[in-house]
Amino acid sequence: MDYQLYTLPNGIRILYKHWPSAITHCCFIVNAGSRDEIPGQEGLAHFIEHLLFKETERRNTNQILNRLELVGADLNAYTTKEYTCIHASLLNQHLDRTMDLFEDILFHSTFPDDEQEKERGVILDEIASYLDQPEEAIQDDFEELLFKGHPMGQNILGTPETVGRLNGDDIRSFIASNYNTTEMIFAVHGNYDFKKLVAMSEKYFGHIPLNQLKKNRVKPTLSPGGIHLVNKPISQTHCIIGTQAYPSGHDHKWGLLLLNNLLGGVGMSSRLNLEIREKHGIAYTVESNYTPLTDTGIFSIYFGTDTEKANKASKLVHKELKKLREQKLGSLQLHQAQQKFIGQIALAEENRMSLIIAMAKSMVDFNRIDTLEEIFEKINKVSAEQLLEISNEIFDNNGLITLLFEPKQ
Numbered sequence: 001m002d003y004q005l006y007t008l009p010n011g012i013r014i015l016y017k018h019w020p021s022a023i024t025h026c027c028f029i030v031n032a033g034s035r036d037e038i039p040g041q042e043g044l045a046h047f048i049e050h051l052l053f054k055e056t057e058r059r060n061t062n063q064i065l066n067r068l069e070l071v072g073a074d075l076n077a078y079t080t081k082e083y084t085c086i087h088a089s090l091l092n093q094h095l096d097r098t099m100d101l102f103e104d105i106l107f108h109s110t111f112p113d114d115e116q117e118k119e120r121g122v123i124l125d126e127i128a129s130y131l132d133q134p135e136e137a138i139q140d141d142f143e144e145l146l147f148k149g150h151p152m153g154q155n156i157l158g159t160p161e162t163v164g165r166l167n168g169d170d171i172r173s174f175i176a177s178n179y180n181t182t183e184m185i186f187a188v189h190g191n192y193d194f195k196k197l198v199a200m201s202e203k204y205f206g207h208i209p210l211n212q213l214k215k216n217r218v219k220p221t222l223s224p225g226g227i228h229l230v231n232k233p234i235s236q237t238h239c240i241i242g243t244q245a246y247p248s249g250h251d252h253k254w255g256l257l258l259l260n261n262l263l264g265g266v267g268m269s270s271r272l273n274l275e276i277r278e279k280h281g282i283a284y285t286v287e288s289n290y291t292p293l294t295d296t297g298i299f300s301i302y303f304g305t306d307t308e309k310a311n312k313a314s315k316l317v318h319k320e321l322k323k324l325r326e327q328k329l330g331s332l333q334l335h336q337a338q339q340k341f342i343g344q345i346a347l348a349e350e351n352r353m354s355l356i357i358a359m360a361k362s363m364v365d366f367n368r369i370d371t372l373e374e375i376f377e378k379i380n381k382v383s384a385e386q387l388l389e390i391s392n393e394i395f396d397n398n399g400l401i402t403l404l405f406e407p408k409q
Contacts, residue, residue: 002371003369004016004018005363008206008208010210011181012181012184012201012208014186015188015356016189016192017189017355018190019189019191019352023089023091024089024098024188024191024192025088025353025355026087026088026098027187028184028186029187029360029361030084030179030184031184032083033079033080035152036174036178037174041166041170042151042155042162043123043157043158043162044166044174045084047158047166048171050119050123052105053065054109054111054112055109055111056105057108058104058108064104068094073088073094073098075088076088081152082293083361087357092190092192095192096200099186111172113168120163120164120166127157127159127163130157134232134234134236134304135302137405139300141230142300142403145403146298147223147296150220152220152296176213177213179211180213180214181208181210183364185360185364186201186205187359187363217294219296220296222244223244223401225401230406231408232407233407237310238304238405239302239304239403240403241314241401242299242300242401243394243399244298245292245298246292247292248365250297252390253297256394257292257379258337258387259324259387260289260290261337262341263288264288264289265287265341269340271323272301272316276313280312280313282305282316283309283313284304286301286303287301287302288300294365303317310406321395324388329387330384334384338379341379342376342380345375
């Protein structure tokens with residue numbers, strides 16, 4: 001097996017992937033994110049993630065921050081629509097103290113009022129910073145249109161109004177309702193004896209009370225396509241074109257990932273980059289993205305350009321989408337696209353932290369992890385006919401939402 005797995009009596013799973021290195025990468029993933037917030041508490045999952053580093057029953061903020069930094073380790077965290085993740089990179093001999101810290105901040109944080117007020121200010125600055133970056137803000141506004149009226153459409157950071165109202169009761173209620181121990185993974189990528197790792201896990205995480213409360217996640221409905229224009233005090237036009245796409249367990253996921261990579265993925269040779277940047281020179285950044293989620297997905301194309309060139313750039317995007325809807329890839333084109341994507345996936349495995357986080361998420365979502373060979377097999381099985389079918393479903397003009405940020409006149 002490519003990995004080893006052990007489940008504690010409380011449901012917390014220990015995932016281990018061996019790697020003969022002096023460096024360990026580890027993460028603790030909780031299957032709780034911004035989509036689990038109730039109306040009026042938007043930004044709560046992210047607020048909690050910040051406050052985990054502030055004060056526990058045993059440590060103050062400085063002791064938390066110094067616990068790993070004093071031994072040269074790197075500690076960080078992030079929140080998504082579906083997960084909260086704490087992760088660290090460290091020398092192998094410091095795993096014990098890392099697990100001790102993870103257990104402390106995740107299960108013994110006290111969330112004092114004064115720290116809430118400090119962190120509230122930090123997050124309000126973070127929100128303001130994003131609003132000052134149109135390439136970031138447009139993604140949030142696009143997702144609000146894409147998932148209109150659904151928690152998935154809410155900004156992960158929340159709004160100044162909702163963040164301003166959050167309190168300790170909200171925090172404790174969210175954790176009690178969403179921090180299900182059977183949906184937690186502690187994952188380690190390093191050089192250890194698995195039995196010793198299990199013993200350490202039992203020491204630090206084995207006493208955590210079992211919590212099996214199930215979340216009531218509702219699948220979002222499809223929003224209608226259309227064009228939305230917003231005037232802002234900016235110097236360029238920013239544009240996103242996209243739609244809801246396949247969830248992570250869908251049979252067409254790998255086909256759309258392949259199409260996304262061909263269209264506007266990593267590297268300079270994507271179709272959109274060659275056409276819009278290299279051939280016509282009308283955009284510095286043009287890219288496409290596909291993010292599969294548990295019950296839906298997000299496909300989008302983004303570009304930023306001078307306002308007088310935006311219409312031409314948009315037409316070129318639609319020209320490339322039309323090609324994919326109408327022209328089946330030749331056998332050589334398909335093979336080249338598959339080999340390029342496979343090579344990129346193989347190289348991405350060199351990022352050990354990203355790898356172990358991806359493995360942990362896969363275990364949360366599917367209870368299994370595909371090997372590289374299984375992933376490559378799925379990519380190579382994608383046919384030109386399937387790509388044509390996917391293109392006509394996802395890139396259908398009638399279903400596409402277009403959001404434009406344009407400079408105020």
